[in-house]
Amino acid sequence: AQSVTQLDSQVPVFEEAPVELRCNYSSSVSVYLFWYVQYPNQGLQLLLKYLSGSTLVESINGFEAEFNKSQTSFHLRKPSVHISDTAEYFCAVKAGGTSYGKLTFGQGTILTVHP
Amino acid sequence: EAQVTQNPRYLITVTGKKLTVTCSQNMNHEYMSWYRQDPGLGLRQIYYSMNVEVTDKGDVPEGYKVSRKEKRNFPLILESPSPNQTSLYFCASSLFTGAGTDTQYFGPGTRLTVL
Numbered sequence: 001a002q003s004v005t006q007l008d009s010q011v012p013v014f015e016e017a018p019v020e021l022r023c024n025y026s027s028s029v030s031v032y033l034f035w036y037v038q039y040p041n042q043g044l045q046l047l048l049k050y051l052s053g054s055t056l057v058e059s060i061n062g063f064e065a066e067f068n069k070s071q072t073s074f075h076l077r078k079p080s081v082h083i084s085d086t087a088e089y090f091c092a093v094k095a096g097g098t099s100y101g102k103l104t105f106g107q108g109t110i111l112t113v114h115p
Numbered sequence: 116e117a118q119v120t121q122n123p124r125y126l127i128t129v130t131g132k133k134l135t136v137t138c139s140q141n142m143n144h145e146y147m148s149w150y151r152q153d154p155g156l157g158l159r160q161i162y163y164s165m166n167v168e169v170t171d172k173g174d175v176p177e178g179y180k181v182s183r184k185e186k187r188n189f190p191l192i193l194e195s196p197s198p199n200q201t202s203l204y205f206c207a208s209s210l211f212t213g214a215g216t217d218t219q220y221f222g223p224g225t226r227l228t229v230l
Contacts, residue, residue, distance in 0.1 A: 009155065036221075043119075043205060044158075044221040090157060102148075102173070103207075103219060105157035 002027040002093045006106035014114050015083055021076040021109045023091035033074040034092040034103065035065055044090065050074065061085075086113045117142045119222035121206050127228045128196055136191045136225050138206030145211035147189040148173070148219070149181065152203040161204075164189055165211055196229045203227075 007022040025031060032051050036044040048059040055067040065076045074091060091106040119140045128134055140147065148163040150173075160173030164183040178200055180192040189208075193200060204225045209217040 004157075006157075034218075043223040044207075046218055046220075049218065092158075102160060102163065103158075105150075105159070107155055107157045 002031060002095060002104045004091050004093050004104055004106035006089075006091055006109050008109050009107065010110045010112070012112045012114060013081055016080050018079050019077065019081050019085075019111065021089050021091075021111065023074045023076065023106060025072050025074065025091075025093045027072075027093060027095065029095050032094045033065075033067060034094070035059075035063070035074075035076050036090045036092060036105075038088045038090065038108075040087070047076075047089070081111070081113045083113050083115060085111060087111060117220070119206055119208055119220055121204075121222040121225050123225060124223060125226050127230065129230050130197055131195050134193050134196060134227075136193075136204060136206075136227070138189045138191065138222060139187050140189075140206075140208040140220070141187065142208060142210075142220070143186065144208035144220075145186070146217065146219075147183070147206065147208045149179070149189070149191050150205045150207065151175065152205060152224075158205065161191070196227075198229050201227060201229045 003026050005024045013019050034049045035047040037047045038044050048057045050057050050067045058064045063078045088108050088110045090108050092103045094103050122137045145166045149161040150158040152158045159175045161179050162181040164170040206222040207219040209219040
């Protein structure tokens with residue numbers, strides 16, 4: 001079984017500051033890792049994912065995450081945030097190989113960007 | 116437009132009154148799943164389905180039923196709702212290639228209040 005821990009429930013930052021949202025996972029098998037974003041009153045949207053290959057993955061809106069197998073982490077970073085990045089962010093893990101598709105989610109981190 | 120739709124988006128009901136939340140996808144996805152989102156707990160899987168007439172329990176199935184008679188639809192049934200089922204519900208779908216890399220797409224959510 002897999003589990004995910006998001007280390008911060010809330011992260012307040014000022015606009016144009018850098019941000020890191022932390023995610024640690026545990027699993028006895030190889031995993032696929034995901035970050036989803038939920039804007040206020042909306043559903044979840046996939047932000048980025050790590051399946052294999054390069055351990056650094058990027059999204060189209062400037063976020064990036066690095067898969068660190070030795071530390072079992074998949075932290076999300078952005079060098080300069082905007083007001084529009086205010087949202088709740090979820091880290092999720094899925095067992096690799098012939099998985100039936102179950103995603104295990106972390107508790108979520110609310111990112112609030114202040115002007 | 117490729118999407119997952121849910122109805123209703125908002126529902127207030129009373130204890131014991133049977134209700135159904137519908138979920139439909141137009142992407143010809145084999146895999147569909149229901150999650151509930153509660154503050155501080157992230158998303159937890161209720162039931163999932165790998166194809167028509169194939170369903171199985173997730174992590175929190177008690178008090179819920181599902182059916183998959185058609186590929187595009189995956190309704191969630193609460194036969195006798197209770198206040199502890201007050202939550203935000205999400206339907207999701209994905210291809211099911213068996214490799215585990217398939218991305219899940221989420222519906223907009225249904226906010227249910229049981230009085």
